[in-house]
Amino acid sequence: MALISLKSLGVTMSAPLFSKLDLTIGSGDRLGIVAANGRGKSTLLKCLTGEMEPTSGDITRTRGLRVGHVEQSVPPALLSRSFHQVVADALPPEQAESEMWRVDVVLDSLDVPEVMREREMQALSGGWQRLALIARVWVTDPDVLLLDEPTNHLDLARISQLESWLNALPREVPVVIASHDRAFLDATTNRTLFLRPEQSPVFALPYSRARQALDEADASMARKFERDMKVAQQLRKQAAKLNNIGINSGSDLLTVKTKQLKERAEKLEEAAVSAHREKSAGAIRLANRGTHAKVLITLDDVAVETPDGTLLFRTGKRHICQGDRIVLLGRNGVGKSRFVSLIRNAIAEPDTVANVRVTPSTVLGYSDQALSGISGDDTPLAMVSRRYDVGEQRARSLLAGAGVVIEMQEKRIGVLSGGQKARLMMLALRLANPNFYLLDEPTNHLDIDGQEALEEELLKHQASCVLASHDRSFIRAIGNRFWLIEKRKLTEVEDPEEFFRTVAEGSN
Structure with missing residues (x-):
């Protein structure tokens, strides 16, 4: 009912x-x-x-x-x-x-x-x-x-x-x-x-099965539109040819036939429905400057601790290599964000974090859950043109491409929508031109198009990254290594499915 x-x-x-x-x-x-x-x-x-x-x-x-x-x-x-x-x-x-x-x-x-x-x-x-x-x-x-x-x-x-x-x-x-x-x-x-x-x-x-059906329906509509447009074009060509013959011969029959062909072409063109083109909320593009180093970061049984020094877990001996897309798995509070901060600090100030060795050619692209890399009081235009030294016109063009329209470019970043802020952060990551990404909940605020674009970019550029995420679809699409944090230690697992199952059973 x-x-x-x-x-x-x-x-x-x-x-x-x-x-x-x-x-x-x-x-x-x-x-x-x-x-x-x-x-x-x-x-x-x-x-x-x-x-x-x-x-x-x-x-x-x-x-x-x-x-x-x-x-x-x-x-x-x-x-x-x-x-x-x-x-x-x-x-x-x-x-x-x-x-x-x-x-x-x-x-x-x-x-x-x-x-x-x-x-x-x-x-x-x-x-x-x-x-x-x-x-x-x-x-x-x-x-x-x-x-x-x-x-x-x-x-x-x-x-x-x-x-x-x-x-x-x-x-x-x-x-x-x-x-x-x-x-x-x-x-x-x-x-x-x-x-x-x-x-x-x-x-x-x-959703997933519906999306497949939608893509098939859109593709079918696109093919039909192309066919209808081709037939209409052929009808117009035939009409033009008959029109010339009719003018030369003075045949009324050919004039009528010409008119009929034109009318059929017009009807086809009016009835033809072009396939839906999703208007992007803003392009997401990343970069990978690459490096000759095979190993980017070496962890030698690092102790990850709370600010007051309480041990959360130990890493054991681990290497983060070029081409690794490592997903951190673990329940809230086990230390994923602390681990991300530790790696960030080790890259920002080499040799200051005990038992972490960073290859000198490592260039970081970092985004956290709060998008703290972009200041709420700054404007998108000032941030991009100043931080990346690209000039005003280039900055405006980059921002528009990322989904920050002209009228929003000189307003405070704090008034942007969550989706616009997330796309601005992705633009900042691209302009940093890193060879290693550290991403904490990168799909927060991104719509499905944005999530899929981010997945595509990370895979296309063979980007090396460590990421923490609660987005199961994103984890499945991106990860090629999985580090599970539980019982105060980090272990490598084959895939995330057992962890997903355990979490689901524990919540029931």
Whole structure:
């Protein structure tokens, strides 16, 4: 049964985000919404809740429908409240008096520890804040659940836990998920909507299989368009030839025939639909200056410690070689980020980190989760032209190519969207022209196009890198070596699948 129906729905801002969208959402649906950054996913969710009016078309909701919407960011008014209060405040006053037990049931279902429940939101990590927002919506017992980028800030254990929680929800409650996390969409959805400005295809398949079907449909449409254009061209040539003969011979029949051929060509051209071309949110290109050295970094049983000197793990004897794409695996808190910082310090100041030897020709390209390499108070134009000495015109061209449009180039970096900041960081990496990349959560804020472009660039340039990531699709695509950190030691494993399984089982 359809709970929400969309008919020819469209939203136009400066340009159409989507149009002519026909869609029904009903019992049993687990719908994934996929689009590039800034292309209408959050807007569509707001239309579904009734918070935003579409530019065109109609939305029909069943009478009395309760729509639960989990947005991406925490409202400032909630930051000073405790986890428990944030969830309890969502209950209507008449329920709050007699049904406070609902809050504990929801928090138990999400495995929120007692100690966490009394902490203020502003003291929680992004991952716990995200779970608080989900619990706050679910406690209201919605008929439809909408989730906007639900895996943002979650580690692998929490992502697996969220997958299990979603898959255990009553099937009569439809769930709509806007996400860039390909593995998460595969694990939690059974339908996929690809949001596009003209026609938005829907497939009754989870993301990866739907993407394959979409690519085939796009390729088929591209072939048909080419065929139709060729036939139209041939018809116009025939018409021109007959027209010349008709003029010379004065034949009325040939004049009529010429007109008919032209009309057929015009009809074909009008009806022909060109294949969809995804407009990039900004190109991601990397560089690799190369080096003759085979071994870039040697680790001689390095002790990785907390700032106060507590041992997190020892590395054993390890080499990082040219062409290695090493993925660090391990649960939160085992020391992955500390290890990344240690390698960064060893490259920045050679011979200052005990038992780490760095080849002198190693040139670092570094990006962390917070994108701290780009200052929020600087402007993109000032940063690129000053840091890389490229001149204003060249800097403007580079920024535009990376998705930072002219009107944003002289605004503070702090006001850019997450996607624009991530692409600016990727541009900074390319201009550093490194031969070794150190990447901590590089796919945060990147849409699926951006993730795939980053994968393609790292593979194309045979870039040497060490990376920490919670993105399973990215890890599978990029890694050729895997270092697992657990029980205070680092071991090399064949692939990441056993670790993924262990994390998933531990979260259930």
